[in-house]
Amino acid sequence: MATRTIDETVEATIREVVKKLGKVVGEDWVSDDPAILIGYSKDNSFEAAKKPHIVVLPETTEEVQEIVRIADRYGMAVQPSSTAINCAGGCIPQRGGILLDLRRMDSILDIDTENMTVTIQPAVRFGVAQNVLRQQGFYAINPSGPHTAGVAPNHMDKGIGMSANKFGVGTDHIVSMTFVMPNGEILKTGSAALPGADRVCVEGPGPDLSGIFHSSMGIFGVLVEMTTQIYEWPDVEILNVMQFETEDLNPVIDCFYDVTREDFANECSHLQDAYFAWFMTEEDDEAAALVDLLPRNNIMVIVGGETEQEARLKEDQLKRLAEREGYEFMTPALLSMLSELIDIPYECKVLQVTMRVTRYFGSFQVVWFNTSLERVPELHKNYQRLNARHFGDTDYRNWEKAFQPDEVTVYTQPLEFGRSVMLELDFFISFNDAESVKRGLAFGYDAISMVLDDGGLFDRPYGGATGSSFGSLQTPRLGTYNELLHELKADIDPRNIMAPGRLTLPLGPA
Amino acid sequence: MSRLTRDPYDPLMQVQKWAYRCSKCSLCKYIHVYKDKYEDPRFVDICPSGKRYRFEAFYASGKQDIARGLITGEIDYSDTMLKAIFTCTSCGGCMQVCQPYSGKDPLKTITALKEKAVLDDMAPLEAHQVLLKSIENYGNPWQGPRARRGNWAKKMGFKNAKKEKAPVLLYAGCTYAYDPSLTGTLKISAKLMEKAGVDFAVLGDEELCCGSTALRIGDRAFYQRMAEQNFESLKDLGAETIVTGCAGCFSVLGEEYPELTDLPFKVKHLTEFLADLIDDGKLKPGKKLPARVTYHDPCHLGRYCGVYEPPRRILSSIPELELVEMQRSRDNSWCCGAGAGVRTAFPEFASWTAGERLFEASESGAEMLATACPFCEINLREASGGMEVKNVFELLAESVGGGG
Numbered sequence: 001m002a003t004r005t006i007d008e009t010v011e012a013t014i015r016e017v018v019k020k021l022g023k024v025v026g027e028d029w030v031s032d033d034p035a036i037l038i039g040y041s042k043d044n045s046f047e048a049a050k051k052p053h054i055v056v057l058p059e060t061t062e063e064v065q066e067i068v069r070i071a072d073r074y075g076m077a078v079q080p081s082s083t084a085i086n087c088a089g090g091c092i093p094q095r096g097g098i099l100l101d102l103r104r105m106d107s108i109l110d111i112d113t114e115n116m117t118v119t120i121q122p123a124v125r126f127g128v129a130q131n132v133l134r135q136q137g138f139y140a141i142n143p144s145g146p147h148t149a150g151v152a153p154n155h156m157d158k159g160i161g162m163s164a165n166k167f168g169v170g171t172d173h174i175v176s177m178t179f180v181m182p183n184g185e186i187l188k189t190g191s192a193a194l195p196g197a198d199r200v201c202v203e204g205p206g207p208d209l210s211g212i213f214h215s216s217m218g219i220f221g222v223l224v225e226m227t228t229q230i231y232e233w234p235d236v237e238i239l240n241v242m243q244f245e246t247e248d249l250n251p252v253i254d255c256f257y258d259v260t261r262e263d264f265a266n267e268c269s270h271l272q273d274a275y276f277a278w279f280m281t282e283e284d285d286e287a288a289a290l291v292d293l294l295p296r297n298n299i300m301v302i303v304g305g306e307t308e309q310e311a312r313l314k315e316d317q318l319k320r321l322a323e324r325e326g327y328e329f330m331t332p333a334l335l336s337m338l339s340e341l342i343d344i345p346y347e348c349k350v351l352q353v354t355m356r357v358t359r360y361f362g363s364f365q366v367v368w369f370n371t372s373l374e375r376v377p378e379l380h381k382n383y384q385r386l387n388a389r390h391f392g393d394t395d396y397r398n399w400e401k402a403f404q405p406d407e408v409t410v411y412t413q414p415l416e417f418g419r420s421v422m423l424e425l426d427f428f429i430s431f432n433d434a435e436s437v438k439r440g441l442a443f444g445y446d447a448i449s450m451v452l453d454d455g456g457l458f459d460r461p462y463g464g465a466t467g468s469s470f471g472s473l474q475t476p477r478l479g480t481y482n483e484l485l486h487e488l489k490a491d492i493d494p495r496n497i498m499a500p501g502r503l504t505l506p507l508g509p510a
Numbered sequence: 511m512s513r514l515t516r517d518p519y520d521p522l523m524q525v526q527k528w529a530y531r532c533s534k535c536s537l538c539k540y541i542h543v544y545k546d547k548y549e550d551p552r553f554v555d556i557c558p559s560g561k562r563y564r565f566e567a568f569y570a571s572g573k574q575d576i577a578r579g580l581i582t583g584e585i586d587y588s589d590t591m592l593k594a595i596f597t598c599t600s601c602g603g604c605m606q607v608c609q610p611y612s613g614k615d616p617l618k619t620i621t622a623l624k625e626k627a628v629l630d631d632m633a634p635l636e637a638h639q640v641l642l643k644s645i646e647n648y649g650n651p652w653q654g655p656r657a658r659r660g661n662w663a664k665k666m667g668f669k670n671a672k673k674e675k676a677p678v679l680l681y682a683g684c685t686y687a688y689d690p691s692l693t694g695t696l697k698i699s700a701k702l703m704e705k706a707g708v709d710f711a712v713l714g715d716e717e718l719c720c721g722s723t724a725l726r727i728g729d730r731a732f733y734q735r736m737a738e739q740n741f742e743s744l745k746d747l748g749a750e751t752i753v754t755g756c757a758g759c760f761s762v763l764g765e766e767y768p769e770l771t772d773l774p775f776k777v778k779h780l781t782e783f784l785a786d787l788i789d790d791g792k793l794k795p796g797k798k799l800p801a802r803v804t805y806h807d808p809c810h811l812g813r814y815c816g817v818y819e820p821p822r823r824i825l826s827s828i829p830e831l832e833l834v835e836m837q838r839s840r841d842n843s844w845c846c847g848a849g850a851g852v853r854t855a856f857p858e859f860a861s862w863t864a865g866e867r868l869f870e871a872s873e874s875g876a877e878m879l880a881t882a883c884p885f886c887e888i889n890l891r892e893a894s895g896g897m898e899v900k901n902v903f904e905l906l907a908e909s910v911g912g913g914g
Contacts (some may be wrong), residue, residue: 028883031565035591039566043534049584057564084566085536103564108551127540128551135549148536282610356611357532432530 012408021056024066029057040099047089052099059104061224069184077500080218082122083150094501119227122152138230152226160422162267165260167412171214179221180494199227215460218499234304236311242328243295249377252297260418264314267302270412280341367447368424369456383425390443448473512583521622528573529577538570539639553837556603567594570604570616586634593788595623599852601845602813622808624728637855638727650684651723660714662693671709671747676711678781679749683756685884698907706792724760726850740886755780757883781882785820790825795909800830807843808883820883821902828909848889864893
């Protein structure tokens with residue numbers, strides 16, 4: 001009797017699973033064609049390209065349950081993906097298997113304006129959510145990302161935006177989540193855990209299970225529904241920019257301490273001149289011209305309210321604080337010019353323009369981490385020194401860009417009244433240039449190590465947008481925390497089918 | 511095995527930089543959200559093939575992966591890949607939303623993939639081969655005999671451009687010249703020009719195909735042959751301006767030919783030309799046409815050439831015609847589904863795309879959809895199921911009266 005080779009067995013299994021999945025979702029929504037698979041194999045990170053074996057596009061929670069059960073039966077990995085725009089390798093299937101593309105699940109299920117929540121499917125994008133909510137006078141907290149980003153996955157992954165100084169990160173807004181677990185069963189978190197209870201309470205019947213899903217990247221189950229908080233739309237907004245003509249970030253941090261603990265700023269963040277100019281312009285030469293006009297460091301403070309009077313009152317508070325502490329505001333002429341450049345609605349001030357940074361080299365890598373405000377100046381200096389060591393020998397004589405790579409680096413986002421900060425230190429690479437990738441990898445490795453040595457915390461398992469290969473640098477330092485996570489993963493997903501390899505743990509198969 | 515050759519003109523060579531640089535931000539999938547009115551989440555997609563088939567490969571971002579895969583040799587041609595490549599209508603929506611932010615043009619990669627497939631003998635698709643064969647044999651994609659190309663102008667008394675010089679040449683284009691449902695539109699357009707006192711000529715049977723079809727389905731060499739022949743036939747006519755009502759011919763004549771040679775004439779779309787005649791008082795729309803009309807921007811006229819206002823100026827000049835906009839309009843417009851040979855090779859998909867557009871039109875409150883491209887007109891009319899689809903020229907002629 002002829003025996004099948006391993007490849008033949010794998011192929012036969014894939015054919016069998018494709019057939020079974022086709023019966024669940026319809027043949028049009030499942031494929032194992034390499035031309036389809038390759039579309040899910042690479043993103044904007046250093047993560048090596050890896051194709052799934054099958055892509056399937058379910059439309060309902062019941063279909064997701066069936067798919068997961070089939071995967072479990074065949075021991076096949078499942079990698080969920082909602083809008084497929086994670087830039088940190090987060091949706092790249094580490095071990096092949098089934099790529100669960102949830103983009104057909106993109107409905108807003110309920111808007112509860114009385115209790116200020118919205119219930120959504122995983123692929124509802126910020127662009128859609130904000131516009132629908134806006135018509136009812138509300139908005140969802142948005143990240144500093146494009147309007148194409150998914151609300152639910154971004155919240156679950158601790159998305160951070162300019163309003164984080166007041167409202168915190170994405171996970172702070174989640175009321176409840178519904179997951180399809182590795183065995184195909186449904187788990188609801190928060191107040192939704194109790195059938196019949198209103199979805200108004202963030203905490204579940206304690207101990208609260210929600211936390212293990214935060215930034216879990218699909219390793220414990222598939223997110224199929226989320227209820228999240230929404231906020232009243234501020235009808236009037238006023239932008240103020242405080243300027244600092246200094247390389248030293250200490251005065252910037254002092255200002256953050258003063259401003260963020262007050263309650264008048266809806267949004268507050270820091271951008272250095274080059275980054276700021278890059279966001280505000282469409283062309284390289286426009287950016288170069290603008291950077292000459294901008295102060296080196298800028299803190300944007302947006303105050304707002306339901307009425308002009310309320311917004312002005314808050315602005316007066318800010319001005320009194322600035323006068324007392326000796327902070328300088330951007331000139332009205334320059335501010336007016338900037339306001340014209342960013343004359344876009346509230347929900348997207350940074351949403352769309354962030355993609356402009358990719359003009360620089362085609363790709364930018366984000367080393368983002370949490371720390372305390374007081375550590376920022378030292379971390380920034382160390383980062384600059386490291387950057388000079390890695391890129392200092394770059395010959396800028398024929399440099400075609402408006403800025404040198406070590407200039408476009410810093411975005412500082414205070415969290416929750418300045419109790420902590422998300423510091424983003426970027427660097428730029430070109431993925432079609434092997435030398436650029438090589439240097440980027442070397443720099444990324446050193447940068448992550450430096451941040452960890454200097455007290456930074458990577459609160460997402462992949463360690464910033466640089467991908468899981470760098471995130472694993474943090475893992476060995478986690479000790480018992482790491483071991484317990486591993487045990488949890490083994491208990492919840494004993495066959496390790498959910499996003500295997502995603503936890504970047506060196507201890508075992510996860 | 512890599513499909514990338516050492517030939518510097520290999521289409522993949524031209525775009526490999528961009529294939530590696532796609533940020534996967536998905537901007538290419540949806541309209542420019544904050545530019546226009548954006549209230550209805552049903553009308554936010556900008557990529558017809560992506561919206562219909564949903565897999566990443568059917569979006570512009572997925573095409574960058576396909577290009578990368580062909581370059582690295584990680585994947586090779588398959589029917590699914592060819593479908594993903596050739597269901598792209600080349601509408602340019604992805605280009606419109608990606609480029610201002612990233613500086614990248616995803617449509618270039620898609621065009622390169624089409625051209626590469628032709629060079630690798632994987633295309634033209636069977637259905638497209640029929641079009642090319644027809645152009646080869648008859649000088650048009652619709653298998654119309656050469657001797658009948660000028661039938662539309664017979665007994666109209668127009669100048670023959672080969673015999674009499676005129677400052678303006680009305681270039682009919684294959685589709686207007688041969689499609690029996692469209693020749694009427696062409697006639698009334700010419701009569702409008704006549705009524706306005708324009709000194710113009712036509713080429714009749716001697717007009718040649720511009721080559722647009724070949725270009726959009728990926729056969730660049732074929733296109734270049736056609737373009738060279740056509741240019742030869744046009745360059746010595748003495749016309750200062752070539753006017754055409756076909757959006758496809760217009761974009762190729764006006765945007766592509768200058769890539770090959772310097773043009774001794776200007777190229778205008780008929781909507782631009784007629785709108786100017788209205789502004790100059792040479793055409794006076796007088797008859798009331800009380801109807802609520804929405805305008806569908808043809809991709810080759812709008813996104814490719816930036817002609818958004820002239821057709822709207824024409825419609826707005828018609829008494830009691832109320833122009834209403836769809837959510838996706840101007841550079842955010844949703845394609846009709848016919849372009850780049852899609853209607854020929856994937857008729858069901860083309861019809862679905864048109865149906866989506868007509869649904870949007872009806873949701874805008876319009877009773878009638880007007881457009882200014884023969885392909886859009888045919889495709890939308892066939893899928894209309896009740897909504898009236900007309901050409902801007904027809905409506906103008908009705909209002910001006912006297913058959914134009």
